[in-house]
Each structure stands twice: as C-alpha cells, then as structure tokens.
Amino acid sequence: MPAKIIDGKAIAEEMRAEIKAEAQQLNAQHGVTPGLAVVLVGEDPASQVYVRMKGKACAEAEFFSDERKLPADTSESDLLSLIAELNADEKIHGILVQLPLPKHIDSSKVLLAIDPAKDVDGFHPTNVGKMMIGEQTFLPCTPHGVVQMLVRSGVEIPGKHVVIVGRSNIVGRPLMNMLSQKNDHANATVTCVHTRTKDMAGFTRQADIIIAAAGRPNTVTADMVKDGVVVIDVGVNRVEDPTAKRGFRLVGDVDFEAVKAKAAAISPVPGGVGPMTITMLLYNTIAAVKAKLGI
Numbered sequence: 395m396p397a398k399i400i401d402g403k404a405i406a407e408e409m410r411a412e413i414k415a416e417a418q419q420l421n422a423q424h425g426v427t428p429g430l431a432v433v434l435v436g437e438d439p440a441s442q443v444y445v446r447m448k449g450k451a452c453a454e455a456e457f458f459s460d461e462r463k464l465p466a467d468t469s470e471s472d473l474l475s476l477i478a479e480l481n482a483d484e485k486i487h488g489i490l491v492q493l494p495l496p497k498h499i500d501s502s503k504v505l506l507a508i509d510p511a512k513d514v515d516g517f518h519p520t521n522v523g524k525m526m527i528g529e530q531t532f533l534p535c536t537p538h539g540v541v542q543m544l545v546r547s548g549v550e551i552p553g554k555h556v557v558i559v560g561r562s563n564i565v566g567r568p569l570m571n572m573l574s575q576k577n578d579h580a581n582a583t584v585t586c587v588h589t590r591t592k593d594m595a596g597f598t599r600q601a602d603i604i605i606a607a608a609g610r611p612n613t614v615t616a617d618m619v620k621d622g623v624v625v626i627d628v629g630v631n632r633v634e635d636p637t638a639k640r641g642f643r644l645v646g647d648v649d650f651e652a653v654k655a656k657a658a659a660i661s662p663v664p665g666g667v668g669p670m671t672i673t674m675l676l677y678n679t680i681a682a683v684k685a686k687l688g689i
C-alpha cells in the first residue's frame with residue numbers, strides 16, 4: 395500500500411481554524427484579544443522572514459500582534475527593559491524573542507527574564523522543568539507540533555518504539571520527554587540517537603516511528619527503516635539545485651522517495667513540520683489567555 399502522506403500544511407490549517415474560533419470566542423465572551431509580542435534584534439534575513447510569518451499568522455487568527463524590531467547594537471540591558479515592559483503589559487499574553495540574538499547578548503539571561511506565564515516558546519527553565527515532570531505547561535512549539543501531527547493523523551503512539559534522531563534542546567530532547575510521558579498521546583518507548591551513537595541503523599530498524607531532527611540530508615535512508623514505519627522529518631536543509639530559481643531547494647533529513655516506498659506514513663519537507671511550529675505558538679498564546687482568565 396502506498397505510504398500515507400502526513401500533511402503538516404493541512405493539519406496546521408485545521409488547527410489554525412480552531413485557534414481563530416477560540417480567539418473569537420475569548421473576545422466575545424471575555425472581551426480579550428490574544429496578544430503576542432515578537433521581539434527581533436538585528437537584521438538576520440531568516441529571522442525577518444520568521445517574524446513576518448508570525449505577524450501574518452497572528453492577523454489571520456485575529457490576535458493582537460506587537461512586533462518590536464530593535465537595531466543589532468541594542469544593549470542587553472535595553473532588551474531586558476523591553477522584556478520587563480512586555481511582562482507588565484496587560485494586552486500581551488505571549489512573548490517570543492526571535493533567536494539567534496546578536497553575540498553580545500546572553501540569550502539564556504533574556505529567556506530567563508520572560509515571565510514564565512508568557513513564555514509561549516516553552517524555553518523558560520521553569521516551563522522546561524514542568525514539562526519534564528508532566529505538569530501542564532507551554533510545550534515547545536516544534537516538538538509539540540510533531541506530536542500533534544502524529545495524533546491528528548491517527549498514528550497510535552502508546553506502546554510504540556519511537557527513535558528520535560538528534561538530541562537538541564529545542565527538538566530532540568523535549569520530544570524524548572514528551573513521548574515518554576504517562577499519557578494517551580505518549581506512553582512510547584523512546585530511544586534517542588546522535589552523532590556518538592554506535593550502530594544507529596541498528597536502532598532505527600527497530601523503530602515503529604522515526605523522528606528525524608539532525609539537520610543533515612539523507613541521515614535516514616531506506617536501508618535503515620523497517621517496512622510499515624511512520625516517519626516525521628523535522629529537518630530543513632538547503633541543497634544546491636541549479637534548476638531551481640533560487641539555486642537551491644529545501645530537503646529534510648530523510649531520503650524521502652526511497653523511505654516512502656517502505657513506510658506506512660511519512661511527512662514531506664517542505665509542507666511537513668514547518669507550518670506546525672507557528673501554529674503551536676498561536677496555540678500556546680490561547681493557552682496563556684485561558685490560564686490568565688482561569689478557564
């Protein structure tokens with residue numbers, strides 16, 4: 395049977411419609427418009443694109459969006475003052491500081507300054523700790539998006555062996571934690587592999603579900619997977635392509651066509667995890683409003 399394509403774009407659209415309906419309801423019933431502040435320091439082109447996309451997503455979901463663009467030479471103390479201002483602002487329910495920050499600013503100090511109740515990126519150590527012990531909190535957006543893709547595609551997670559390729563603090567490590575929690579959207583047996591793993595293919599071949607987040611094309615090839623595997627590809631990599639208008643194209647970490655031939659379900663790149671990340675940011679902002687209202 396041909397592999398089912400796990401269409402992140404369609405799942406993101408479905409979730410954004412739900413989020414917009416919730417935003418309208420919060421407005422109608424409580425007079426509150428969900429507010430998201432996005433702080434960008436400097437002119438990194440990729441960060442500018444992400445910030446623009448976040449602003450557009452906020453507008454479509456009928457959120458209030460407060461974009462703060464600061465010059466690259468902004469001092470750490472000025473940035474911390476802005477965070478304090480946004481922490482105190484009643485109209486703002488979520489604060490996101492676009493990473494990476496310029497080198498003269500200590501990112502961990504800035505992330506620590508965000509009120510954990512407004513930390514919709516889920517990077518504050520308080521929220522990371524809550525996630526770790528299975529308390530309700532803001533879950534980091536990309537890994538949470540991966541879990542939603544599995545759940546909403548009808549992939550059974552409990553009891554399955556999930557192999558995660560990559561152990562970063564923003565993708566692999568939170569996924570290890572989330573999928574091994576004791577709840578209906580988890581209860582998996584989780585293995586995490588990385589560059590120091592001996593015989594990585596020996597692990598991936600045992601996997602019912604593979605989540606690739608290595609940031610290297612062709613990290614997962616067809617000989618490394620068993621028939622019927624479910625694959626989520628988080629990777630986003632540029633590969634040269636003279637036939638493409640921009641001179642490159644985007645690929646994931648998985649040899650898509652070859653692995654698709656063996657898989658039960660697989661997510662593409664682009665159109666897979668990518669659209670889910672901003673969606674989960676909106677989702678967390680709604681959660682922040684509800685927590686503030688006590689509903």
Ligand code: NAP
Pocket residue numbers: 536559560561562563564565566587588589590594607608609610613628629630631667668669671
């Ligand atoms: P990262 O911080 O560079 O971490 C990559 C991880 O993969 C590391 O743990 C590394 O192992 C491991 N790794 C690298 N090459 C490997 C290999 N050949 N075999 C086994 N493990 C390998 O990257 P990240 O921030 O987690 O991002 C991973 C990918 O996801 C990137 O392509 C990124 O662009 C993409 N991403 C996409 C989204 C989205 O919204 N779609 C969001 C975030 C990230 P070591 O720890 O041993 O070095």
